Amino acid sequence: MEAAEAPNYDSIVNRDEITDAAAAAFANPEQVPEKYVRTEEVLDGVVVGADESYELPVVDMARLLDPELAPSEVAKLGDACRNWGFFQLTNHGVDEAVVQRMKDATVQFFSSPLDSKAKVAVRGNGFEGFGHHYSRASSGKLDWAESMILITQPVKDRNMEMWPTNPPTFRDALDVYSVEMIGLAMRLLGFMAADLGVEPEALQDAFTGKRQSMAVHHYPPCRQREKVMGITPHTDGLGLTLLLHVDDTPGLQIRRGGRWFPVRPLPGAFVVNVADILDVLTNGAYASVEHRVLPDAERARTTVVVFQEASVGGLVAPLPGLLDQQGARARYRSIEIEEYIKGNFNALEQGTRFIQSLRI
Numbered sequence: 001m002e003a004a005e006a007p008n009y010d011s012i013v014n015r016d017e018i019t020d021a022a023a024a025a026f027a028n029p030e031q032v033p034e035k036y037v038r039t040e041e042v043l044d045g046v047v048v049g050a051d052e053s054y055e056l057p058v059v060d061m062a063r064l065l066d067p068e069l070a071p072s073e074v075a076k077l078g079d080a081c082r083n084w085g086f087f088q089l090t091n092h093g094v095d096e097a098v099v100q101r102m103k104d105a106t107v108q109f110f111s112s113p114l115d116s117k118a119k120v121a122v123r124g125n126g127f128e129g130f131g132h133h134y135s136r137a138s139s140g141k142l143d144w145a146e147s148m149i150l151i152t153q154p155v156k157d158r159n160m161e162m163w164p165t166n167p168p169t170f171r172d173a174l175d176v177y178s179v180e181m182i183g184l185a186m187r188l189l190g191f192m193a194a195d196l197g198v199e200p201e202a203l204q205d206a207f208t209g210k211r212q213s214m215a216v217h218h219y220p221p222c223r224q225r226e227k228v229m230g231i232t233p234h235t236d237g238l239g240l241t242l243l244l245h246v247d248d249t250p251g252l253q254i255r256r257g258g259r260w261f262p263v264r265p266l267p268g269a270f271v272v273n274v275a276d277i278l279d280v281l282t283n284g285a286y287a288s289v290e291h292r293v294l295p296d297a298e299r300a301r302t303t304v305v306v307f308q309e310a311s312v313g314g315l316v317a318p319l320p321g322l323l324d325q326q327g328a329r330a331r332y333r334s335i336e337i338e339e340y341i342k343g344n345f346n347a348l349e350q351g352t353r354f355i356q357s358l359r360i
């Protein structure tokens with residue numbers, strides 16, 4: 001593979017270790033150390049309340065796979081990707097045992113003592129390992145969460161010394177899960193292609209053999225919810241994101257028209273979202289939308305998130321087939337994937353959005 005197709009995620013992200021002090025803070029939901037206090041950010045934007053009825057898009061994989069029901073379900077999928085950038089996916093067809101093993105291993109990993117988790121702690125400017133999520137240099141504040149990030153595919157890109165051995169089931173659970181998620185992503189991309197009016201391969205090829213990384217997040221409860229952020233508002237920088245709720249604790253919020261819409265997790269569903277590269281591939285037809293996490297006051301929340309990278313011939317660019325078919329002009333300029341990854345992480349740290357700078 002050419003160098004341009006295997007971007008290096010290290011040295012471009014800044015992640016803080018989970019120190020003894022951080023672990024102690026997370027274990028005490030009553031008190032919030034100054035390093036985590038960011039009330040102004042939390043209160044930026046109205047949260048749509050439980051009293052207002054709204055329906056986040058739900059897409060049913062069983063209907064997508066049914067030839068009779070597919071056309072209307074593909075339209076629903078397309079509508080979700082264009083107008084929300086997010087949907088919940090029901091009847092996803094992923095082996096329940098695989099999902100359960102991943103959930104169990106994740107819960108066991110986070111409930112083990114800090115010195116055990118710290119065996120795979122982030123190192124230097126490393127992207128992978130156990131630590132805080134990305135730190136925003138500009139604010140100096142930290143997210144109220146502990147996260148572990150790993151590169152999972154292709155297998156040759158794995159950094160096995162960063163893969164936990166405790167619990168002993170973790171590595172195998174993740175290995176099997178990561179393969180299932182590629183399959184799920186490819187099926188979804190086929191239906192997205194149908195919505196976009198291009199051949200399935202036109203979109204799927206952009207993801208085939210590309211990198212997959214994953215994050216497991218644990219958001220401890222916090223009684224002073226208005227003070228802390230579980231994850232800073234951001235858009236996802238890669239292609240497609242597949243999120244699994246390990247429990248039924250809510251916390252994820254999606255920005256729409258200046259307001260935050262809480263996701264009400266449906267039992268057994270995945271939350272799928274369009275990330276920045278898919279926004280570019282579709283020439284802006286699909287929207288990569290800002291989201292954040294607020295921790296719950298009472299209950300911990302744990303998620304497993306898979307990120308699929310994409311590029312076309314080493315470039316992040318609108319799909320040529322899509323532009324031809326629409327006779328449209330490109331809304332984004334093309335950029336090499338390596339350069340894109342660097343720019344994206346840099347922008348994330350500064351609190352800006354890299355794909356804005358690619359707009360023509």
Ligand SMILES: O=C(O)CCC(=O)C(=O)O
Nearest residue numbers: 215217236252293303305
């Ligand atoms: O845990 C969540 O609900 C969201 C995580 C997320 O946005 C991310 O990892 O990019």
Ligand SMILES: [Fe+2]
Nearest residue numbers: 234235236291
């Ligand atoms: Fe995200």
